[in-house]
Amino acid sequence: MEAVAINPLKRTRKRHDRIGDGLLYGLTALAALIGILVVFAIIWRVAYGAWPAIKEFNVGFLWHNQWNATLGEFGARDLIIGTVVTSFGAVLIGGPLSIAIGLFLSELAPPSVRLVVGTLIEMLAAVPSVVIGLWGIFVLAPFDAQHLQPILGRTLGWIPIFAHGQDRVESTVFTAIIVLTIMVIPITSSICRELFIGVPTELEEGSVGLGATRWEMVRTVVVPSVRGGVVAAIILGLGRALGEAIAVTQVIGNFIPLKTSLLEPGDTLASRVANQYQGAITNIQVSSLIYLGLILLVITFVSNFLAQRVVKRFELQRGG
Amino acid sequence: MATPESLGILLRAQGRTRRRLIVNRIFEGSVVVAAIFAIALLGLMVWSVGSRGSSALNWDFFTKGPAVFGQAGGGIAPSFVGSFILVAIATLFALPTGVLAALYVSEFAPPRIANQVRLWLDVLNGFPSIVIGIFVFALMVKVKIPVIGIGRHQSAWAGGFALSIIMLPLVARSTMEVLKVVPSHLREASYALGVSKWQTVLRVVLPTSLGGILTGTTLAISRAAGETAPLLFTCAIAGNFVDWNPARSMLSIPLTIFEYSESPDDNLHAQAWAAAFVLIVVVLVTSLTARLLLERSRRKLGAAR
DSSP: HHHHHOOOOHHHHHHHHHHHHHHHHHHHHHHHHHHHHHHHHHHHHHHHHHHHHHHOOOOOOOTTEEETTTTEEEOOOOHHHHHHHHHHHHHHOOOOOOHHHHHIIISOOOHHHHHHHHHHHHHHHHOOOHHHHHHHIIIIIHHHHHHOHHHHHHEEEGGGGOOSSSSSSSSOHHHHHHHHHHHHHHHHHHHHHHHHHOOOOHHHHHHHHOOOHHHHIIIIIIIHHTTTHHHHHHHHHHHHHHHHHHHHHSOOOOOOOEEEEEEEOOHHHHHHHHHTTTTOHHHHOOOOOOHHHHHHHHHHHHHHHHHHHHHHEEEHHOOO | OOOOTTEEEEEEOOOOHHHHHHHHOOOOOOHHHHHHHHHHHHHHHHHHHHHHHHOOOOOOHHHHHSSTTSSSOOOOHHHHHHHHHHHHHHHHHHHHHHHHHHIIIIIIIIIHHHHHHHHHHHHHHHSSSHHHHHIIIIIIIIBBOTTOOOSSOOOHHHHHHHHHHHHHHHHHHHHHHHHSSSHHHHHHHHHHTTOOOOOOIIIIIIIHHHHHHHHHHHHHHHHHOOOGGGTTTTOOOOOOOOOOOSSSOOOOOHHHHHHHSSSSSSHHHHHHHHHHHHHHHHHHHHHHHHHHHHHHHHHHHHHHH
């Protein structure tokens, strides 16, 4: 028999070992398969649930701007804009802060501080979103309305997005942006720290040896050599912000149509689903909400895939 | 004595160099400020949860059900029981599946397939938790599942299943990381003794990495315990009493915080803070302990190599 010639060990193996190997292989492969299948089951089930709304409203849903349960008219435009504005706002504030924190932990802090601060920031990631939302409602939102908004209104009020009315609004898009920033920082900064620590010490020492200051070393050596990774870290943070439902729905005010100013209530895709699902009665409303979920799924899917690709390319560069 | 100044040598930077040093100072300063800012935020949050939450804590809070609406007192005992059952169900599904999937990737799969599994687990990890809530709602709450007979209504099974989807990629990825650092000479020694693959995996690889797997699972549990969005449509509408039957819907801590925070009642706000305090203490303590243990077991494995 040919098989024996190729693998002489096979004959000596005991029968229960063959069964054991096969069984363990089968079980582990099945578990891995389940992991992959869940992803596709989610995509399929959400698309299937959204199907009635897709048939009814078509792609026009994306730019139609109505959300009226009694008339049965639904559209997602302002929710998509709300999601994009809040998430990008959070990344715009959280991204640079995270890079700075990463640089502090990798280049400046002494080892003991590095460990403590690094752990603390990672613990910020472990705080459940509903707790951040609770804090957002009762601490951040009032502070925002009483102190931040008047300042912003006075100094930047001439820009339409910071226009500030007479009455103080507690639930605002701006508050949601700050809440999301708090959720973005731990993810992005801990990845950035890992990246900066990974920069070869010889490169850094070479730069310092040539007389560069710390800032010049960071600008010319550290950051350029991990640029792709930093971009990916920011995209991963963005993914977190895009999909956050609970904390946002607690502070944003759940209101469309969207106003121009950030200091007014708004809404996002995830937040609307979280807020209205329980109250949804008609099938078409439920389906429209699932449609929102589908849009959200596509957006986060694309952004995460993008991050993966950037990381992959970056790893290849590193290896080469 | 000849000081540098007396010899006419300038030790203070001037001109361009001076500007470079100032720019450097600004950079260092702003980086430090950013780090302090992030920590101050965490401190502020923990402090406000702690100070507002601890005042509403008392024995009734842990042992009694909610008071009649508008009345003071009462507790959230049903939510504690509910959260416990939900997390237990989630762990029951996610722990074996996650560990086995990780074993497949690190011990059996060819590199190409291993990469695929890793990729899709990462994709799953990136899915918004609210979408997972929708998925389980459409799968288990809206329709009746044949054979098992669960469905058509919210249940702890559905909620726990939704949480297990959150946990699965976390458990699998952390287990993979631990399996990666199991020294290969241990495996080789086992093979050299003629031990078969499955025996090697069960008796050498798994016991060596057990500590790491447990810490990874603990981190995943602490994440699942705080998730609200997946429970919103799968396990939210429930009676105000302690219920141990997973076929029925039950209350949970995160959802209680969420609902109380949106209510107009001051007494409920206080209870929401107290619940948040308990939740945050549990989550922070478990994740900190897990992290420290992980660090230790990694060092131990590293030393064995």
